[in-house]
Amino acid sequence: MIGILLAVTSYFFLYSHIFYCQTIAYSDFEKVSENLYVSDGIDQSQRQQMYASIRKARSRVVAFWGKSMGEATLILCSNPDEYQKYCHSSEGAGCSLGTPWGDSYIILNPYGLNEDVISHEMCHDELFSRLGWWRATTQIPQWFNEGLALMLDRRFVPETDPLPRYLSYKDEWMYLTHGAQEVLELDDLSSMKGFFGGNQRHVMLAYMTAGMEVAYWLMLTNPRNVRVLLDAVARGGEFTSTYERMRKAGEIQRHVPPSSSYPLR
Numbered sequence: 001m002i003g004i005l006l007a008v009t010s011y012f013f014l015y016s017h018i019f020y021c022q023t024i025a026y027s028d029f030e031k032v033s034e035n036l037y038v039s040d041g042i043d044q045s046q047r048q049q050m051y052a053s054i055r056k057a058r059s060r061v062v063a064f065w066g067k068s069m070g071e072a073t074l075i076l077c078s079n080p081d082e083y084q085k086y087c088h089s090s091e092g093a094g095c096s097l098g099t100p101w102g103d104s105y106i107i108l109n110p111y112g113l114n115e116d117v118i119s120h121e122m123c124h125d126e127l128f129s130r131l132g133w134w135r136a137t138t139q140i141p142q143w144f145n146e147g148l149a150l151m152l153d154r155r156f157v158p159e160t161d162p163l164p165r166y167l168s169y170k171d172e173w174m175y176l177t178h179g180a181q182e183v184l185e186l187d188d189l190s191s192m193k194g195f196f197g198g199n200q201r202h203v204m205l206a207y208m209t210a211g212m213e214v215a216y217w218l219m220l221t222n223p224r225n226v227r228v229l230l231d232a233v234a235r236g237g238e239f240t241s242t243y244e245r246m247r248k249a250g251e252i253q254r255h256v257p258p259s260s261s262y263p264l265r
Contacts, residue, residue, distance in 0.1 A: 017088035021097060021105040024075060024086075035071065041078030050076060050113045057118035060152045061126060064223060070125035072096065072104040076113060083109035093117040096124040100133045120153035130230050139239045141190035146207060147214030148226065157211065162219040169212035173263070176205045180263050184209050213264055217243070220250025 020027075029037040036054075038047060054074065061068045077083040080090060086107045087095040093112030097105045106121045127145060128136045136145075150156065151165075156172060159165040177183055184205055189195045195206045218226070225246060232242045250256075 017086055018097060018099060020086050021073070021075065021107070022103065024073065029075065035073045036076075037073065038076045039078035039082055041082075042076060046113075053113060053115045053118055056115045057122055057152075060115070060119040061122045064123070064152055064226075065126055066224070066227065068122075068126065069129045070104070070122055071129060072106045072122070072125040074118075075105060075107045077107065077109050079110060083107060094121045096121045096128070098125075098128040098133050098136065102133070104128055116153045116155045120149040123149040123152045127230070131234055135233060139233055141186070141239070142192055142195040143186050143189040143206070143210040143213060144239075144243070146195065147210030147212075150207065150211040151214060151218065151223075156207070157215075162215070162223070166212065166215040166219045169208060169215045170263070173205075173208045173212045176201075176208055183263070186213060186264065209264070216262060216264075217247055217250075220254055220256070221246050222250075 024037050025031060027037075028040050030040060032038050032047075038050075042050070058068060061070070075086050077086065084090050086105070087097070087109075089095060092109075093114075094106065094108045094117045097107070104125050106118070106125060108117065108121070112118075124145060127140065127148065131140065150169075154160070157165055157168040159168050174180060182205075184202070186209070189206050189209060195210075196203055198206070229239075229242055229246060233239050256262075
């Protein structure tokens, strides 16, 4: 009995945010639908705007993925303290949490209740839902996870067509790297720590590097091939070799020379 109590206590202290998400139904948040909980500090007029943003974000997800498979519970917070409680962080406009047993949550802070942030977090959840927690966390590099989410998130680059989107990300990347003089390598951005473990400039450059890389890959291979790639990983294929094989096939098909000006190759 003592062992069980210690295990529960340790779980709470280590993963209190997951515990709070799992018990959201017993909180002061209002259950609007099966997968939507809203802080009682958000008034009705604000809620209607937020619900509209959620619908638009889901439309982006469907347009990009073909269909939505994500089933995350959305938790809409009204103040930074609520966000800290459920996300276990005060940083960012929103966060996504997944568990080994399949539950997933999207927590949005008062400044993240918009179409861009919501679709960004929903894209993370799509990846989690399609691959499962283990494969998503052990086989998918963080730069791909974040870069993919940026394809739905238009805060940094508004273009949606593959070529203009890639060129815009490249422009942003060139600016932040002072003309490719201060580069972050993809291998260094594979983990959560490598991606987010730096100052604000490091994190912004990590995002632009991920966005440029994924935009380049999608320009070569076609957005539909995201599902082909993930299906291969779901069947036991190795991410990096499959990703690189598809990239090289796209370069050949589009007659991109090996000595192209793409800065990360």
